[in-house]
Amino acid sequence: MAILSIHNLDLSFGGEPLLKNVHLHINPGERICLMGRNGTGKSTLLKIIAGQVLPDRGAVRLEQEARATFLNQDLPADLTGSALAVASQGEPSREQEARQLLTRLAVSPEAAVETLSGGALRRVLLARTLATPAEILLLDEPTNHLDLDTVVWLENYLERLCKSRSAAIVFVTHDRAFARRLAQNVAELDRGTLYHHTCGYDEFLERRDKRLADEEARWEQFDKDLAREEAWLRRGVKARRTRDEGRVRRLLDMRERYRQRRERVGSVDLSLEEARRSGDLVITTKNLSFAYSPEDEPIIDNLSTLIMRGDRVGIVGPNGSGKTTLIKLLLGELAPRDGTVRRGANLHPIYFDQLRTSLDPEKTLWENLGDGYDTVTINGRTRHLLAYMEDFLFSREEVNKPVRILSGGERNRLLLAKFFARPSNLLVLDEPTNDLDGETLELLEQILLDYQGTILLVSHDRAFLDNVVTDCLVLSGDGTVQEYAGGYGDWRDRQNHRADQETQNRDKTAGRGNPSPAGERQKPRRTGTRLRYKEHQELEALPGAIAALEEEEADIHRQLSDPDLYRTVARQETPGGSTQDPGQLSRRLEEIGQELARAYERWEELEARRGDSP
Structure with a gap:
């Protein structure tokens, strides 16, 4: 009930x-x-x-x-x-x-x-x-x-x-x-x-899309029927005969239905004005630390990382862990207490801040967006401001509204419109998804995936992070920042996997140190007979292989974080004669991420089969 x-x-x-x-x-x-x-x-x-x-x-x-x-x-x-x-x-x-x-x-x-x-x-x-x-x-x-x-x-x-x-x-x-x-x-x-x-x-989502497609097909047929009836009426004489009065009434009813029809508002039309390419190296930090006062514990402690052109980096962590502070350090709005931050050449950043301070609440939508102009230029194409605002679902009647009366979602759309009209090759987005509906979120995801520049993204939207970012900087809240390849889900999977391993190791240690009381019969240990001999060997070797890949991954991160690597334009020959090329190292880093994903997947598959064995 x-x-x-x-x-x-x-x-x-x-x-x-x-x-x-x-x-x-x-x-x-x-x-x-x-x-x-x-x-x-x-x-x-x-x-x-x-x-x-x-x-x-x-x-x-x-x-x-x-x-x-x-x-x-x-x-x-x-x-x-x-x-x-x-x-x-x-x-x-x-x-x-x-x-x-x-x-x-x-x-x-x-x-x-x-x-x-x-x-x-x-x-x-x-x-x-x-x-x-x-x-x-x-x-x-x-x-x-x-x-x-x-x-x-x-x-x-x-x-x-x-x-x-x-x-x-x-x-x-x-x-x-x-x-x-x-x-x-x-x-x-x-x-x-x-x-x-x-x-x-x-x-x-599937049902909604089908309903809208069916609705569009019905209205398309209705429009054809209405056009046919209007053409019939214009022919004149026959339409005025008594026997056709019913058809005329039906036409009047159709006209009324057409007048009352409420079209679904169009989708947001997002496009970005991109600046000239930045250099390959966008931002590098070495031993970066920061605290707001000398006596405070550092919010960011000893961070060395490298952000290359085209990277889409998610910055995640608990509230108060320093995500916005880290963004301001990377952009040069705050000075580090220790260490260095270096930014590459030809950077044109746009900062979409969480507090939306770029919008003046007392000014109108037109004044906030136009800055005194009535046109914008997007990728070489000049657009009238009214038409551009309609791309973001603002009608002509709304352009003179003050920003202060807008909803949270409307403010976010206006800020996206304002920033996307500016040329950029570095997008810094602090909680851009707040109050946006699902369809607009999906469109924003697509435009970010197509963006040729570099993206720094703070968001609590797990699906958005998983769909957009290629790497994550994870802040723990005690100053530690860890770097992971992949989206939020990839990081969580690794954390859960490591936690499971630690639990298993503790259980094994406890089992060795605390034998069962006398007379208590232990469960027989599963032997894993469903695994073939070679698969047993593979399973035993996988933890070592994973550890080696992670060690190599950490080593490459350390190399890429070293500014000395970029001081020459050409490749730098090491004393041993090997070639240290940042591009090669970055490609190897990507390969390691893929190899780790496959290794974890294989380890889980074999472990599950062993666990299911009688």
């Missing part, structure tokens, strides 16, 4: 209906992802369910004694007191859980909320939502301002919550990996209509 039902819901703000005859039923334990483009009314629908907005028509019925709690995307301006008082809402019975949640979300329970940043305050409100006893959780962008590890923790927490409490969750997210993991069903808002899909995220 549904614990919440929505019937015949309508809402408009003077123009086209935002919500039109919406129906939805929410069952205990159900996890529903509310999907749709920016501006389709997802947050508004959550506010209606929470009782914060009244619809023009329809009803929201909550089962008797059922409770709902709401994480609003908008931050309240009137919060005071400690983080613990806000998260527990002054209820002593909730203090213990609220304290645990705040600690896990990296917020001090004793911190005064008036002093917290927007991101930290958002995490306090998330803790308050999770600590509130409720049968329905309404979560609007719950992963915003969470680091990657915390997003994974939240996924696990919400799954357990649904099972232990039979709580239902309705959530809005732009994080595709989060939606893929949590969503059992998807409710899609499109031009006022809510489509309910009883499937997960990936199947929803």
